[in-house]
Amino acid sequence: MxxxxxxxxxxxxxxxxxxxxxxxxxxxxxxxxxxxxxxxxxxxxxxxxxxxxxxxxxxxxxxxxxxxxxxxxxxxxxxxxxxxxxxxxxxxxxxxxxxxxxxxxxxxxxxxxxxxxxxxxxxxxxxxxxxxxxxxxxxxxxxxxxxxxxxxxxxxxxxxxxxxxxxxxITAAEAAATVYEGLAMPDSTDVDITKQDILVSIGRGIGDKDNIEVVEELAEALGAVVSASRPVIDAGWLPKSRQVGKSGKKVKPKVYLALGISGAPEHLEGMRDADCIIAVNTDPKAPIFDVAHYGIVEDILELVPALTEKVKGA
Ligand SMILES: Cc1cc2nc3c(=O)[nH]c(=O)nc-3n(C[C@H](O)[C@H](O)[C@H](O)COP(=O)(O)OP(=O)(O)OC[C@H]3O[C@@H](n4cnc5c(N)ncnc54)[C@H](O)[C@@H]3O)c2cc1C
Known part of the structure:
Protein backbone atom coordinates (compact mmCIF):
# COMPACT_ATOMS: atom_id res chain seq x y z
CA MET A 1 0.00 0.00 0.00
CA ILE A 170 -1.57 23.67 8.47
CA THR A 171 0.55 26.83 8.49
CA ALA A 172 2.68 27.63 5.45
CA ALA A 173 6.37 28.13 6.19
CA GLU A 174 7.67 31.69 6.33
CA ALA A 175 9.76 33.05 3.48
CA ALA A 176 12.78 34.65 5.09
CA ALA A 177 14.58 36.00 2.03
CA THR A 178 11.82 36.88 -0.44
CA VAL A 179 8.80 39.19 -0.48
CA TYR A 180 5.76 38.82 -2.74
CA GLU A 181 5.10 42.08 -4.55
CA GLY A 182 2.22 41.10 -6.80
CA LEU A 183 1.16 39.22 -9.89
CA ALA A 184 2.02 40.86 -13.21
CA MET A 185 -0.03 39.56 -16.12
CA PRO A 186 1.49 39.71 -19.63
CA ASP A 187 0.86 42.72 -21.85
CA SER A 188 -2.57 42.19 -23.39
CA THR A 189 -2.36 44.97 -25.97
CA ASP A 190 -0.51 42.76 -28.46
CA VAL A 191 -2.29 40.48 -30.97
CA ASP A 192 -3.66 37.26 -29.53
CA ILE A 193 -1.76 34.39 -31.18
CA THR A 194 -4.32 31.88 -29.90
CA LYS A 195 -6.94 33.40 -32.20
CA GLN A 196 -5.02 33.40 -35.52
CA ASP A 197 -5.73 31.13 -38.49
CA ILE A 198 -2.14 31.22 -39.71
CA LEU A 199 0.97 31.53 -37.57
CA VAL A 200 4.45 31.96 -39.00
CA SER A 201 6.59 30.86 -36.08
CA ILE A 202 10.31 31.41 -35.80
CA GLY A 203 12.91 29.62 -33.71
CA ARG A 204 16.56 30.05 -32.91
CA GLY A 205 17.27 29.13 -36.53
CA ILE A 206 16.35 32.71 -37.46
CA GLY A 207 19.87 33.53 -36.28
CA ASP A 208 19.56 37.26 -35.72
CA LYS A 209 16.96 39.85 -34.77
CA ASP A 210 17.49 41.64 -38.10
CA ASN A 211 16.29 38.54 -39.97
CA ILE A 212 12.82 38.78 -38.42
CA GLU A 213 11.89 41.47 -40.93
CA VAL A 214 11.86 39.00 -43.85
CA VAL A 215 9.58 36.69 -41.86
CA GLU A 216 7.25 39.58 -41.06
CA GLU A 217 6.99 40.28 -44.79
CA LEU A 218 5.98 36.67 -45.40
CA ALA A 219 3.45 36.82 -42.56
CA GLU A 220 1.95 40.00 -43.98
CA ALA A 221 1.65 38.46 -47.44
CA LEU A 222 -0.11 35.42 -45.92
CA GLY A 223 -2.36 37.46 -43.62
CA ALA A 224 -0.61 35.74 -40.72
CA VAL A 225 0.98 36.74 -37.42
CA VAL A 226 4.55 36.00 -36.32
CA SER A 227 4.96 33.85 -33.21
CA ALA A 228 8.10 32.23 -31.82
CA SER A 229 9.81 29.61 -29.73
CA ARG A 230 11.15 30.57 -26.33
CA PRO A 231 14.78 31.38 -27.24
CA VAL A 232 13.54 34.15 -29.56
CA ILE A 233 11.47 35.61 -26.72
CA ASP A 234 14.27 35.18 -24.17
CA ALA A 235 16.57 37.09 -26.53
CA GLY A 236 14.06 39.95 -26.41
CA TRP A 237 13.46 39.83 -30.18
CA LEU A 238 9.67 39.46 -29.82
CA PRO A 239 7.33 40.11 -26.87
CA LYS A 240 6.41 37.31 -24.47
CA SER A 241 2.82 37.40 -25.77
CA ARG A 242 4.12 35.76 -29.00
CA GLN A 243 5.65 32.71 -27.29
CA VAL A 244 4.25 29.30 -28.19
CA GLY A 245 4.72 26.38 -25.84
CA LYS A 246 4.68 25.14 -22.31
CA SER A 247 5.58 28.45 -20.71
CA GLY A 248 3.95 30.43 -23.50
CA LYS A 249 0.60 29.99 -25.22
CA LYS A 250 -1.16 26.93 -26.56
CA VAL A 251 -2.22 27.60 -30.15
CA LYS A 252 -4.40 25.75 -32.63
CA PRO A 253 -4.25 27.64 -35.95
CA LYS A 254 -5.30 26.19 -39.30
CA VAL A 255 -1.68 26.48 -40.47
CA TYR A 256 1.46 26.57 -38.32
CA LEU A 257 4.61 27.33 -40.26
CA ALA A 258 7.58 26.39 -38.05
CA LEU A 259 10.75 28.10 -39.29
CA GLY A 260 14.05 27.04 -37.72
CA ILE A 261 12.35 25.41 -34.72
CA SER A 262 13.82 22.09 -33.55
CA GLY A 263 10.61 20.72 -31.97
CA ALA A 264 11.52 20.41 -28.29
CA PRO A 265 8.71 18.84 -26.18
CA GLU A 266 8.04 22.17 -24.45
CA HIS A 267 7.42 23.79 -27.83
CA LEU A 268 5.36 20.91 -29.22
CA GLU A 269 3.13 21.12 -26.17
CA GLY A 270 1.89 24.48 -27.42
CA MET A 271 1.30 23.76 -31.12
CA ARG A 272 0.93 20.07 -31.86
CA ASP A 273 -2.87 20.42 -32.22
CA ALA A 274 -2.58 22.81 -35.19
CA ASP A 275 -4.60 21.54 -38.18
CA CYS A 276 -1.63 21.69 -40.54
CA ILE A 277 2.01 21.95 -39.46
CA ILE A 278 4.64 22.84 -42.03
CA ALA A 279 8.24 22.70 -40.80
CA VAL A 280 11.33 24.14 -42.40
CA ASN A 281 14.66 23.13 -40.92
CA THR A 282 18.19 22.51 -42.20
CA ASP A 283 18.44 19.40 -40.01
CA PRO A 284 16.49 16.49 -41.54
CA LYS A 285 16.53 14.76 -38.13
CA ALA A 286 14.94 17.67 -36.24
CA PRO A 287 12.08 16.31 -34.05
CA ILE A 288 9.70 18.93 -35.46
CA PHE A 289 9.46 16.72 -38.56
CA ASP A 290 7.89 13.97 -36.41
CA VAL A 291 4.79 16.12 -35.87
CA ALA A 292 4.80 18.07 -39.15
CA HIS A 293 2.32 17.26 -41.91
CA TYR A 294 4.73 18.74 -44.45
CA GLY A 295 8.48 19.18 -44.07
CA ILE A 296 11.11 21.08 -46.03
CA VAL A 297 14.84 20.62 -45.40
CA GLU A 298 16.08 24.06 -46.34
CA ASP A 299 17.72 27.21 -45.02
CA ILE A 300 14.88 29.50 -43.93
CA LEU A 301 16.86 32.59 -44.87
CA GLU A 302 16.87 31.41 -48.47
CA LEU A 303 13.39 29.95 -48.56
CA VAL A 304 11.41 32.72 -46.86
CA PRO A 305 12.13 35.60 -49.31
CA ALA A 306 11.43 33.29 -52.27
CA LEU A 307 8.19 32.13 -50.66
CA THR A 308 7.12 35.72 -50.00
CA GLU A 309 7.63 36.58 -53.67
CA LYS A 310 5.53 33.56 -54.69
CA VAL A 311 2.71 34.45 -52.29
CA LYS A 312 2.73 38.09 -53.41
CA GLY A 313 2.62 37.02 -57.05
CA ALA A 314 -0.22 34.55 -56.54
C1 LIG B 1 10.20 24.50 -18.18
C2 LIG B 1 10.52 24.82 -19.60
C3 LIG B 1 9.58 25.51 -20.31
C4 LIG B 1 9.83 25.79 -21.65
N1 LIG B 1 8.87 26.45 -22.34
C5 LIG B 1 9.05 26.63 -23.66
C6 LIG B 1 8.03 27.23 -24.44
O1 LIG B 1 6.98 27.65 -23.94
N2 LIG B 1 8.25 27.36 -25.76
C7 LIG B 1 9.40 26.94 -26.37
O2 LIG B 1 9.52 27.09 -27.59
N3 LIG B 1 10.39 26.40 -25.65
C8 LIG B 1 10.24 26.24 -24.31
N4 LIG B 1 11.25 25.71 -23.58
C9 LIG B 1 12.57 25.54 -24.23
C10 LIG B 1 12.67 24.27 -25.05
O3 LIG B 1 13.15 23.21 -24.25
C11 LIG B 1 13.67 24.45 -26.21
O4 LIG B 1 14.91 24.84 -25.68
C12 LIG B 1 13.22 25.47 -27.23
O5 LIG B 1 11.90 25.19 -27.67
C13 LIG B 1 14.16 25.42 -28.43
O6 LIG B 1 13.81 26.45 -29.30
P1 LIG B 1 14.21 26.38 -30.83
O7 LIG B 1 13.61 25.18 -31.46
O8 LIG B 1 13.89 27.71 -31.40
O9 LIG B 1 15.80 26.29 -30.76
P2 LIG B 1 16.78 25.09 -31.05
O10 LIG B 1 16.39 23.88 -30.30
O11 LIG B 1 18.15 25.62 -30.88
O12 LIG B 1 16.54 24.77 -32.60
C14 LIG B 1 16.88 25.61 -33.64
C15 LIG B 1 16.61 24.83 -34.91
O13 LIG B 1 16.84 25.67 -36.02
C16 LIG B 1 17.45 24.90 -37.05
N5 LIG B 1 18.16 25.86 -37.89
C17 LIG B 1 19.27 26.57 -37.61
N6 LIG B 1 19.56 27.41 -38.60
C18 LIG B 1 18.60 27.23 -39.55
C19 LIG B 1 18.34 27.83 -40.81
N7 LIG B 1 19.11 28.81 -41.29
N8 LIG B 1 17.28 27.39 -41.52
C20 LIG B 1 16.47 26.41 -41.04
N9 LIG B 1 16.67 25.83 -39.84
C21 LIG B 1 17.71 26.24 -39.10
C22 LIG B 1 18.33 23.93 -36.32
O14 LIG B 1 18.58 22.78 -37.12
C23 LIG B 1 17.49 23.60 -35.09
O15 LIG B 1 16.67 22.46 -35.32
C24 LIG B 1 11.04 25.41 -22.26
C25 LIG B 1 11.98 24.72 -21.51
C26 LIG B 1 11.73 24.43 -20.20
C27 LIG B 1 12.76 23.66 -19.43
Whole structure:
Protein backbone atom coordinates (compact mmCIF):
# COMPACT_ATOMS: atom_id res chain seq x y z
CA MET A 1 0.00 0.00 0.00
CA UNK A 2 1.65 3.23 -1.09
CA UNK A 3 1.13 6.91 -0.40
CA UNK A 4 1.53 9.76 -2.86
CA UNK A 5 1.75 13.43 -1.99
CA UNK A 6 0.54 15.83 -4.69
CA UNK A 7 1.57 19.48 -4.75
CA UNK A 8 -1.42 21.64 -5.69
CA UNK A 9 -0.56 24.46 -8.07
CA UNK A 10 -2.70 27.58 -8.28
CA UNK A 11 -2.60 30.71 -10.37
CA UNK A 12 -4.59 33.83 -9.68
CA UNK A 13 -6.91 32.06 -7.24
CA UNK A 14 -7.63 29.01 -9.41
CA UNK A 15 -6.33 25.45 -9.23
CA UNK A 16 -4.21 24.75 -12.32
CA UNK A 17 -5.14 21.83 -14.61
CA UNK A 18 -1.77 20.18 -13.98
CA UNK A 19 -2.94 19.51 -10.40
CA UNK A 20 -5.89 17.46 -11.63
CA UNK A 21 -3.56 15.52 -13.93
CA UNK A 22 -1.30 14.78 -10.97
CA UNK A 23 -4.24 13.62 -8.84
CA UNK A 24 -5.33 11.23 -11.59
CA UNK A 25 -1.78 9.94 -11.95
CA UNK A 26 -1.39 9.60 -8.18
CA UNK A 27 -4.58 7.53 -7.97
CA UNK A 28 -3.40 5.26 -10.76
CA UNK A 29 0.14 4.69 -9.52
CA UNK A 30 -0.80 4.11 -5.88
CA UNK A 31 -3.40 1.54 -6.94
CA UNK A 32 -6.09 -0.11 -4.82
CA UNK A 33 -5.66 0.73 -1.17
CA UNK A 34 -3.21 3.54 -1.94
CA UNK A 35 -3.53 6.93 -0.27
CA UNK A 36 -3.35 10.29 -2.00
CA UNK A 37 -2.69 13.43 0.03
CA UNK A 38 -2.74 16.88 -1.57
CA UNK A 39 -0.73 19.82 -0.25
CA UNK A 40 -2.62 23.01 -1.05
CA UNK A 41 -1.36 26.48 -0.13
CA UNK A 42 -4.27 28.41 -1.59
CA UNK A 43 -7.26 30.63 -0.87
CA UNK A 44 -10.15 29.14 1.13
CA UNK A 45 -13.15 27.51 -0.54
CA UNK A 46 -11.36 25.37 -3.11
CA UNK A 47 -10.71 22.09 -1.29
CA UNK A 48 -13.93 20.50 -2.62
CA UNK A 49 -12.28 20.62 -6.08
CA UNK A 50 -9.71 18.15 -4.76
CA UNK A 51 -12.13 15.24 -4.32
CA UNK A 52 -9.70 12.85 -6.03
CA UNK A 53 -7.48 13.12 -2.93
CA UNK A 54 -8.22 11.30 0.33
CA UNK A 55 -6.77 14.07 2.43
CA UNK A 56 -5.78 17.70 1.94
CA UNK A 57 -3.15 19.54 3.96
CA UNK A 58 -4.42 23.08 3.50
CA UNK A 59 -2.66 26.32 4.37
CA UNK A 60 -4.55 29.54 3.82
CA UNK A 61 -3.08 31.87 1.22
CA UNK A 62 -5.79 34.52 0.75
CA UNK A 63 -3.79 36.64 -1.71
CA UNK A 64 -2.43 33.63 -3.59
CA UNK A 65 1.13 34.86 -2.94
CA UNK A 66 3.69 32.99 -4.98
CA UNK A 67 6.82 32.54 -2.89
CA UNK A 68 8.86 29.49 -3.95
CA UNK A 69 10.89 29.70 -0.78
CA UNK A 70 7.78 29.37 1.39
CA UNK A 71 6.16 26.73 -0.84
CA UNK A 72 9.36 24.67 -1.04
CA UNK A 73 9.77 24.68 2.73
CA UNK A 74 6.09 23.84 3.22
CA UNK A 75 6.36 20.91 0.82
CA UNK A 76 9.42 19.64 2.71
CA UNK A 77 7.43 19.90 5.97
CA UNK A 78 4.52 18.02 4.39
CA UNK A 79 6.90 15.28 3.26
CA UNK A 80 8.07 14.99 6.85
CA UNK A 81 4.49 14.85 8.11
CA UNK A 82 3.02 12.44 5.53
CA UNK A 83 6.08 10.22 4.85
CA UNK A 84 4.94 9.57 1.26
CA UNK A 85 6.52 7.01 -1.03
CA UNK A 86 6.27 9.38 -3.98
CA UNK A 87 5.76 13.12 -4.43
CA UNK A 88 4.18 14.51 -7.60
CA UNK A 89 4.75 18.11 -8.65
CA UNK A 90 3.99 19.67 -12.05
CA UNK A 91 6.93 20.16 -14.39
CA UNK A 92 5.95 23.81 -14.64
CA UNK A 93 7.74 27.05 -13.86
CA UNK A 94 6.19 26.92 -10.36
CA UNK A 95 6.69 23.18 -9.89
CA UNK A 96 10.35 23.29 -10.84
CA UNK A 97 11.01 26.06 -8.31
CA UNK A 98 9.24 24.20 -5.55
CA UNK A 99 10.46 20.66 -6.29
CA UNK A 100 14.15 21.49 -6.25
CA UNK A 101 13.80 23.58 -3.11
CA UNK A 102 11.86 20.84 -1.30
CA UNK A 103 14.18 18.06 -2.49
CA UNK A 104 17.22 19.84 -1.10
CA UNK A 105 15.50 20.38 2.26
CA UNK A 106 13.98 16.89 2.46
CA UNK A 107 17.27 15.31 1.35
CA UNK A 108 15.65 13.29 -1.42
CA UNK A 109 16.05 13.01 -5.19
CA UNK A 110 13.98 14.76 -7.82
CA UNK A 111 13.45 13.82 -11.46
CA UNK A 112 12.44 16.50 -13.97
CA UNK A 113 10.45 16.20 -17.23
CA UNK A 114 8.68 12.99 -16.23
CA UNK A 115 6.32 11.80 -18.96
CA UNK A 116 5.29 8.39 -17.64
CA UNK A 117 5.03 6.62 -14.27
CA UNK A 118 4.07 2.97 -13.87
CA UNK A 119 4.08 0.74 -10.78
CA UNK A 120 6.96 -1.77 -11.01
CA UNK A 121 7.99 -4.26 -8.33
CA UNK A 122 8.39 -2.50 -4.99
CA UNK A 123 8.38 0.95 -6.60
CA UNK A 124 7.82 2.67 -9.91
CA UNK A 125 9.30 2.84 -13.37
CA UNK A 126 9.69 6.48 -14.35
CA UNK A 127 10.31 7.77 -17.85
CA UNK A 128 11.71 11.27 -18.28
CA UNK A 129 12.77 13.21 -21.35
CA UNK A 130 16.29 14.57 -21.43
CA UNK A 131 18.52 16.56 -23.80
CA UNK A 132 15.65 18.73 -25.02
CA UNK A 133 13.51 15.72 -25.90
CA UNK A 134 16.16 13.88 -27.92
CA UNK A 135 16.36 10.97 -25.45
CA UNK A 136 14.14 9.23 -22.92
CA UNK A 137 15.67 8.07 -19.63
CA UNK A 138 14.12 5.28 -17.56
CA UNK A 139 14.64 5.06 -13.81
CA UNK A 140 13.53 2.52 -11.20
CA UNK A 141 12.31 4.53 -8.22
CA UNK A 142 12.25 2.62 -4.94
CA UNK A 143 12.78 5.39 -2.41
CA UNK A 144 11.27 8.81 -1.80
CA UNK A 145 11.60 10.93 -4.94
CA UNK A 146 9.93 14.13 -6.08
CA UNK A 147 8.73 13.69 -9.66
CA UNK A 148 8.28 16.81 -11.79
CA UNK A 149 5.59 15.59 -14.13
CA UNK A 150 4.97 16.99 -17.62
CA UNK A 151 1.47 17.95 -18.69
CA UNK A 152 -0.12 15.01 -20.51
CA UNK A 153 1.02 12.27 -18.11
CA UNK A 154 -2.35 12.24 -16.35
CA UNK A 155 -5.96 12.92 -17.27
CA UNK A 156 -7.15 16.27 -15.85
CA UNK A 157 -10.81 15.40 -16.41
CA UNK A 158 -10.53 12.18 -14.42
CA UNK A 159 -8.55 13.90 -11.69
CA UNK A 160 -11.01 16.79 -11.30
CA UNK A 161 -13.52 15.26 -8.93
CA UNK A 162 -15.79 17.24 -6.61
CA UNK A 163 -15.78 15.77 -3.13
CA UNK A 164 -15.07 16.19 0.53
CA UNK A 165 -11.56 14.99 1.28
CA UNK A 166 -10.44 15.19 4.91
CA UNK A 167 -8.99 18.67 5.33
CA UNK A 168 -6.25 19.36 7.86
CA UNK A 169 -5.29 23.00 8.31
CA ILE A 170 -1.57 23.67 8.47
CA THR A 171 0.55 26.83 8.49
CA ALA A 172 2.68 27.63 5.45
CA ALA A 173 6.37 28.13 6.19
CA GLU A 174 7.67 31.69 6.33
CA ALA A 175 9.76 33.05 3.48
CA ALA A 176 12.78 34.65 5.09
CA ALA A 177 14.58 36.00 2.03
CA THR A 178 11.82 36.88 -0.44
CA VAL A 179 8.80 39.19 -0.48
CA TYR A 180 5.76 38.82 -2.74
CA GLU A 181 5.10 42.08 -4.55
CA GLY A 182 2.22 41.10 -6.80
CA LEU A 183 1.16 39.22 -9.89
CA ALA A 184 2.02 40.86 -13.21
CA MET A 185 -0.03 39.56 -16.12
CA PRO A 186 1.49 39.71 -19.63
CA ASP A 187 0.86 42.72 -21.85
CA SER A 188 -2.57 42.19 -23.39
CA THR A 189 -2.36 44.97 -25.97
CA ASP A 190 -0.51 42.76 -28.46
CA VAL A 191 -2.29 40.48 -30.97
CA ASP A 192 -3.66 37.26 -29.53
CA ILE A 193 -1.76 34.39 -31.18
CA THR A 194 -4.32 31.88 -29.90
CA LYS A 195 -6.94 33.40 -32.20
CA GLN A 196 -5.02 33.40 -35.52
CA ASP A 197 -5.73 31.13 -38.49
CA ILE A 198 -2.14 31.22 -39.71
CA LEU A 199 0.97 31.53 -37.57
CA VAL A 200 4.45 31.96 -39.00
CA SER A 201 6.59 30.86 -36.08
CA ILE A 202 10.31 31.41 -35.80
CA GLY A 203 12.91 29.62 -33.71
CA ARG A 204 16.56 30.05 -32.91
CA GLY A 205 17.27 29.13 -36.53
CA ILE A 206 16.35 32.71 -37.46
CA GLY A 207 19.87 33.53 -36.28
CA ASP A 208 19.56 37.26 -35.72
CA LYS A 209 16.96 39.85 -34.77
CA ASP A 210 17.49 41.64 -38.10
CA ASN A 211 16.29 38.54 -39.97
CA ILE A 212 12.82 38.78 -38.42
CA GLU A 213 11.89 41.47 -40.93
CA VAL A 214 11.86 39.00 -43.85
CA VAL A 215 9.58 36.69 -41.86
CA GLU A 216 7.25 39.58 -41.06
CA GLU A 217 6.99 40.28 -44.79
CA LEU A 218 5.98 36.67 -45.40
CA ALA A 219 3.45 36.82 -42.56
CA GLU A 220 1.95 40.00 -43.98
CA ALA A 221 1.65 38.46 -47.44
CA LEU A 222 -0.11 35.42 -45.92
CA GLY A 223 -2.36 37.46 -43.62
CA ALA A 224 -0.61 35.74 -40.72
CA VAL A 225 0.98 36.74 -37.42
CA VAL A 226 4.55 36.00 -36.32
CA SER A 227 4.96 33.85 -33.21
CA ALA A 228 8.10 32.23 -31.82
CA SER A 229 9.81 29.61 -29.73
CA ARG A 230 11.15 30.57 -26.33
CA PRO A 231 14.78 31.38 -27.24
CA VAL A 232 13.54 34.15 -29.56
CA ILE A 233 11.47 35.61 -26.72
CA ASP A 234 14.27 35.18 -24.17
CA ALA A 235 16.57 37.09 -26.53
CA GLY A 236 14.06 39.95 -26.41
CA TRP A 237 13.46 39.83 -30.18
CA LEU A 238 9.67 39.46 -29.82
CA PRO A 239 7.33 40.11 -26.87
CA LYS A 240 6.41 37.31 -24.47
CA SER A 241 2.82 37.40 -25.77
CA ARG A 242 4.12 35.76 -29.00
CA GLN A 243 5.65 32.71 -27.29
CA VAL A 244 4.25 29.30 -28.19
CA GLY A 245 4.72 26.38 -25.84
CA LYS A 246 4.68 25.14 -22.31
CA SER A 247 5.58 28.45 -20.71
CA GLY A 248 3.95 30.43 -23.50
CA LYS A 249 0.60 29.99 -25.22
CA LYS A 250 -1.16 26.93 -26.56
CA VAL A 251 -2.22 27.60 -30.15
CA LYS A 252 -4.40 25.75 -32.63
CA PRO A 253 -4.25 27.64 -35.95
CA LYS A 254 -5.30 26.19 -39.30
CA VAL A 255 -1.68 26.48 -40.47
CA TYR A 256 1.46 26.57 -38.32
CA LEU A 257 4.61 27.33 -40.26
CA ALA A 258 7.58 26.39 -38.05
CA LEU A 259 10.75 28.10 -39.29
CA GLY A 260 14.05 27.04 -37.72
CA ILE A 261 12.35 25.41 -34.72
CA SER A 262 13.82 22.09 -33.55
CA GLY A 263 10.61 20.72 -31.97
CA ALA A 264 11.52 20.41 -28.29
CA PRO A 265 8.71 18.84 -26.18
CA GLU A 266 8.04 22.17 -24.45
CA HIS A 267 7.42 23.79 -27.83
CA LEU A 268 5.36 20.91 -29.22
CA GLU A 269 3.13 21.12 -26.17
CA GLY A 270 1.89 24.48 -27.42
CA MET A 271 1.30 23.76 -31.12
CA ARG A 272 0.93 20.07 -31.86
CA ASP A 273 -2.87 20.42 -32.22
CA ALA A 274 -2.58 22.81 -35.19
CA ASP A 275 -4.60 21.54 -38.18
CA CYS A 276 -1.63 21.69 -40.54
CA ILE A 277 2.01 21.95 -39.46
CA ILE A 278 4.64 22.84 -42.03
CA ALA A 279 8.24 22.70 -40.80
CA VAL A 280 11.33 24.14 -42.40
CA ASN A 281 14.66 23.13 -40.92
CA THR A 282 18.19 22.51 -42.20
CA ASP A 283 18.44 19.40 -40.01
CA PRO A 284 16.49 16.49 -41.54
CA LYS A 285 16.53 14.76 -38.13
CA ALA A 286 14.94 17.67 -36.24
CA PRO A 287 12.08 16.31 -34.05
CA ILE A 288 9.70 18.93 -35.46
CA PHE A 289 9.46 16.72 -38.56
CA ASP A 290 7.89 13.97 -36.41
CA VAL A 291 4.79 16.12 -35.87
CA ALA A 292 4.80 18.07 -39.15
CA HIS A 293 2.32 17.26 -41.91
CA TYR A 294 4.73 18.74 -44.45
CA GLY A 295 8.48 19.18 -44.07
CA ILE A 296 11.11 21.08 -46.03
CA VAL A 297 14.84 20.62 -45.40
CA GLU A 298 16.08 24.06 -46.34
CA ASP A 299 17.72 27.21 -45.02
CA ILE A 300 14.88 29.50 -43.93
CA LEU A 301 16.86 32.59 -44.87
CA GLU A 302 16.87 31.41 -48.47
CA LEU A 303 13.39 29.95 -48.56
CA VAL A 304 11.41 32.72 -46.86
CA PRO A 305 12.13 35.60 -49.31
CA ALA A 306 11.43 33.29 -52.27
CA LEU A 307 8.19 32.13 -50.66
CA THR A 308 7.12 35.72 -50.00
CA GLU A 309 7.63 36.58 -53.67
CA LYS A 310 5.53 33.56 -54.69
CA VAL A 311 2.71 34.45 -52.29
CA LYS A 312 2.73 38.09 -53.41
CA GLY A 313 2.62 37.02 -57.05
CA ALA A 314 -0.22 34.55 -56.54
C1 LIG B 1 10.20 24.50 -18.18
C2 LIG B 1 10.52 24.82 -19.60
C3 LIG B 1 9.58 25.51 -20.31
C4 LIG B 1 9.83 25.79 -21.65
N1 LIG B 1 8.87 26.45 -22.34
C5 LIG B 1 9.05 26.63 -23.66
C6 LIG B 1 8.03 27.23 -24.44
O1 LIG B 1 6.98 27.65 -23.94
N2 LIG B 1 8.25 27.36 -25.76
C7 LIG B 1 9.40 26.94 -26.37
O2 LIG B 1 9.52 27.09 -27.59
N3 LIG B 1 10.39 26.40 -25.65
C8 LIG B 1 10.24 26.24 -24.31
N4 LIG B 1 11.25 25.71 -23.58
C9 LIG B 1 12.57 25.54 -24.23
C10 LIG B 1 12.67 24.27 -25.05
O3 LIG B 1 13.15 23.21 -24.25
C11 LIG B 1 13.67 24.45 -26.21
O4 LIG B 1 14.91 24.84 -25.68
C12 LIG B 1 13.22 25.47 -27.23
O5 LIG B 1 11.90 25.19 -27.67
C13 LIG B 1 14.16 25.42 -28.43
O6 LIG B 1 13.81 26.45 -29.30
P1 LIG B 1 14.21 26.38 -30.83
O7 LIG B 1 13.61 25.18 -31.46
O8 LIG B 1 13.89 27.71 -31.40
O9 LIG B 1 15.80 26.29 -30.76
P2 LIG B 1 16.78 25.09 -31.05
O10 LIG B 1 16.39 23.88 -30.30
O11 LIG B 1 18.15 25.62 -30.88
O12 LIG B 1 16.54 24.77 -32.60
C14 LIG B 1 16.88 25.61 -33.64
C15 LIG B 1 16.61 24.83 -34.91
O13 LIG B 1 16.84 25.67 -36.02
C16 LIG B 1 17.45 24.90 -37.05
N5 LIG B 1 18.16 25.86 -37.89
C17 LIG B 1 19.27 26.57 -37.61
N6 LIG B 1 19.56 27.41 -38.60
C18 LIG B 1 18.60 27.23 -39.55
C19 LIG B 1 18.34 27.83 -40.81
N7 LIG B 1 19.11 28.81 -41.29
N8 LIG B 1 17.28 27.39 -41.52
C20 LIG B 1 16.47 26.41 -41.04
N9 LIG B 1 16.67 25.83 -39.84
C21 LIG B 1 17.71 26.24 -39.10
C22 LIG B 1 18.33 23.93 -36.32
O14 LIG B 1 18.58 22.78 -37.12
C23 LIG B 1 17.49 23.60 -35.09
O15 LIG B 1 16.67 22.46 -35.32
C24 LIG B 1 11.04 25.41 -22.26
C25 LIG B 1 11.98 24.72 -21.51
C26 LIG B 1 11.73 24.43 -20.20
C27 LIG B 1 12.76 23.66 -19.43
Missing amino acids: STALVFVETLDGKIADITYELLDLARRVTGDGGTVTALAVMPAGLTSELGAADRVLWADNPDNCYLPESLGKTLAQAIDQVSPDLVLVGNTAVGMDVATYAASRAGCSTIASVQKVEPAGQGWQVESVILGGKMVATAEVTELTILQVLAGAGDAERGHVQGNPTVET
